[in-house]
Amino acid sequence: MSTEKPLFPPLLRRIGLRLGAALPALFCVILFTFIMMRVLPGDPAVYFASGPNAGQAEIQELRHRMGLDAPMLVQFLHYLENLATGDLGRSLTTGQSVAQDMHDRLPASLELTLTALAFSLLISLPLGLTSAWWSGSIYDQCVRAFCSACFCIPPFVSGILLVYVFYYWLGVAPDPTGRINIFLPQPPRVSGLLLIDSALAGDWTAWHEAAGQLVLPALTMALFVIAPLTRMTRAAVISVLGADYIRTARAMGLPTWRIMIVYTLRNALMPVLTTVGIVFSTMMGANVLVEKIFSWPGVASYALDALVSSDYAPVQGFILLMACLFILVNLVIDLLLGVLDPRVSVE
Amino acid sequence: MTKPLLSIRDLRVSFVSDRTHKDVLHGVSLSVERGKVLALVGESGSGKSVTGLTTMGLLPRQATVTGGSIRFRGEEITGHVPRSLRGAGIAMVFQNPRAALNPTRRIRDQLSDVIRAHGKVDRAGLQARLTELMHQVSITDATRCLNAYPHQLSGGLCQRIVIAMAVACSPDLIIADEPTTGLDVLTQKAAMDLLLRLTRERDMGMILVTHDLGMAAQYSDDVAVMRHGKIVERGTPEALFRSPRNDYTRQLVAACPTATSLLEAPEATVARQAAEPVPLLEVRSMVKEYQNGFRAVDDVSFVIRPGECLGLIGESGSGKSTISRLVSRLVDPEGGEILFNGTPISTIPAEAFYRASQRRQIQFVFQDAAGSLNPRYTAYRSIVDPLLRMGPVPDGEALRALVVRTACSVGLSEEMLERYPHQMSGGQCARVGIARAIIVSPDLLILDEPTAALDVLVQAEVLALLERLRRERGMSYLFVSHDLHVVRMLCDRAIILRRGRIVEAGRCDDIFRAPQSDYTASLLEAIPHFSPGASV
DSSP: OTTTSSSHHHHHHHHHHHHHHHHHHHHHHHHHHHHHHHHSSOOHHHHHSSSTTOOHHHHHHHHHHTTTTSOHHHHHHHHHHHHHTTOOOBOTTTOSBHHHHHHHHHHHHHHHHHHHHHHHHHHHHHHHHHHHHTTTSHHHHHHHHHHHHHHHSOHHHHHHHHHIIIIIISOOSOOSSSSSOTTSOOOOOSSSOHHHHHHHHTOHHHHHHHHHHHHHHHHHHHHHHHHHHHHHHHHHHHHHHTSHHHHHHHHTTOOHHHIIIIIIIHHHHHHHHHHHHHHHHHHHHHTHHHHHHTTOOOHHHHHHHHHHTTOHHHHHHHHHHHHHHHHHHHHHHHHHHHHHOTTSOOO | OOOOSEEEEEEEEEEEOSSOEEEEEEEEEEEEOTTOEEEEEOOTTSSHHHHHHHHHTOOOTTEEEEEEEEEETTEEOTTOOOTTTBTTTEEEEOSSTTTTSOTTSOHHHHHHHHHHHTSOOOHHHHHHHHHHHHHHTTOSOHHHHHHSOGGGSOHHHHHHHHHHHHHTTOOSEEEEESTTTTSOHHHHHHHHHHHHHHHHHHTOEEEEEESOHHHHHHHOSEEEEEETTEEEEEEOHHHHHHSOOSHHHHHHHHHSOOSSOOOSOGGGGGGSOTTOOSOSEEEEEEEEEOTTSOEEEEEEEEEEOTTOEEEEEOOTTSSHHHHHHHHTTSSOOSEEEEEETTEEOTTSOGGGGGGSGGGGGEEEEOSSTTTTSOTTSOHHHHHHHHHHHHOOOOOTHHHHHHHHHHHHHTTOOGGGGGOOGGGSOHHHHHHHHHHHHHTTOOSEEEEESTTTTSOHHHHHHHHHHHHHHHHHHOOEEEEEESOHHHHHHHOSEEEEEETTEEEEEEEHHHHHHSOSSHHHHHHHHHSOOOOSSOOO
16 A cells, blocks of 8 residues: 555654654643642632632632642642543633633634744745845845844834834724724634634625734734844855855856746755744744734733733643644644755655 | 857956955966867866856856956857856856756756746647757656656766756857766766767867866867966877976876876885785675665675785775775674774774774774864864874873874974864865874774875875885775776775675786776776877
């Protein structure tokens, strides 16, 4: 069977191996968050108790019901058992299960991060390519200055500046609150990403509304990662430009645009893609400021709120979710590298 | 009589940066006619590649043409070569063919890119052109090659593809810049024969840029010898190599290893202790197998006697480098025995061998002289390093004196010892590599193509140095090379390897005079040769 489909089984095997190799890391994350929950001050039983004047007996009873009086190892096994069934615990602030909250909020964060990533790539790839092509020129210096500026301004400053200019001053942007006008009917949920769901439903008013809300926060996040992506692209393109095959392409008289795109950029993409993986993971975890400024109902602001109000189950869930995402993103990047570079073997 | 295809008159090129101004070409004049091959010969840095690149209009940004003219088909192209001319009028074949092809694009697409860059072709026409090209460069399994990526093809096939690219748009002139560097002798012959055939068939002109005088002699109609950005002598190969008029040409010709050349002072062969029966190194049925089941070394046995030099000859992939690594105990064999002075050393695992007493007795000189030196170490530090690790370390002044003495014996002056690798020439780096290996007074020196990256003149010096050191110190050599002439000059006996197996072994004189196997005969046949002064 494997001889009939030569590509597929090794690919699946590789994915399986990678996910298998990630299990110890995931276990460590689980163990760490579990211990953190025990070490941090605060007794969940007290929070769960009916009121501030709950008696000692009632708290004791609760503690027993929650299994908190059992030995640590038993509690840990119990926790693992819950995780295996998808039970991440219950949030005290929202009153819902953490899994449900994540399910509601993760698409918001994903949509924001993916859009920001697309923006930053749309800006960085051309900038990096052209500044490498004319490296050392005034243009190159300008790009360098622009990147430094983007990197130096923290997102909460650039976010507020963007809101000031485009919403308050020019009035072209919608008010920076949330993902979509709450008075509009929400499109039926398919993927959770509003742009995709509304497009699927054919609801273009909602699509425009959601896109409008998305532009400013995504741009704020994009600005912050333009610098690493542009610099990486520039460095990769410069090293490719020195390669023998570029000289061959010139000697054969290929059109400049083809040398630029097909011969140079295509070969420079590999290191850039690796950087994209790192940048994406960082953005997912670090976009809490942007979510706060734009009242974006994402997972990062959710976790921050929970942390502030000593509600630990959501924080644990958030860390676990980020770890899983990190592993998945890196796997996807690895697979993409294999597709981009024929020299990377499938094994 | 006929108008030349390309004529270069008094060409001057300079490399200019903010502060420095360096002239690399000082008035080069040459011309190429249709159907003829002009060889540009010279050492690295002589300006022969720059001449080729200037003609193509591919000079690096910091280089400028400061004078002279280049006329192609009567048209002035100095300083600005129109894109339509590159590829379709003048095409270039580069060295290191695998690197010259785009690694992420199929051969079919790369060839199509070139064809489409110089005219509109429909799908059927393109396919017909591709098939025809494959046929012209004698590639038999065209479909597989066209659908492959460069890394899936051998170096020889890649060079055929590069040649196919060069002739794809029927240029009138081909500039071949060291087209066979990095290729094996047999592959080199095939590629050069192909280039020559295409040049004659299509009535193109060709400029062959090379440092190999033998190749220039065999494949060109006209030779120009370059040095320091000038042409010092030009003429037909016969005239030039038989009776060179210029001193420099004479030196080059003398330094070039040929079927008859000898190292200086051959009378000292008495130093070879042929009488001593105990071998210094004995290898018995050695096997090295890689994880994917590939047998790089398959049942190889040989001995090296004290004071003897054994040559290891083979094409790339024949297992010669693997054998040198096995013997120097950098990798572990899968089977067989290695005896050093009668003691089995193959039982000591490679990662523990640095602690064994035999480590200082077996030393290594690497192929890439500059690349195998730590760029942050001065020559002194590089040379003294093995001594500090393996001892015994003489104290204070004596240590310095020993290093200076060793450096002196390889021809390095004391002030050179404070230099870093990038401040030294290739030949000087090679000397540091040799000094580093002999400072611990080894009995066996493993030399892995120590002269492959060096110019002819430097190569001759280094070979003479190795021969002198062997006689003075009574060391034994395992000399790995693909250059049969060099092996014949330096070695007493030689082994010819093919696909990990020994094809032929014996005394060098016998092998070269009357090769027993067809493979050895074909190798000898493939070496480009010229015979200055001699009658063949």
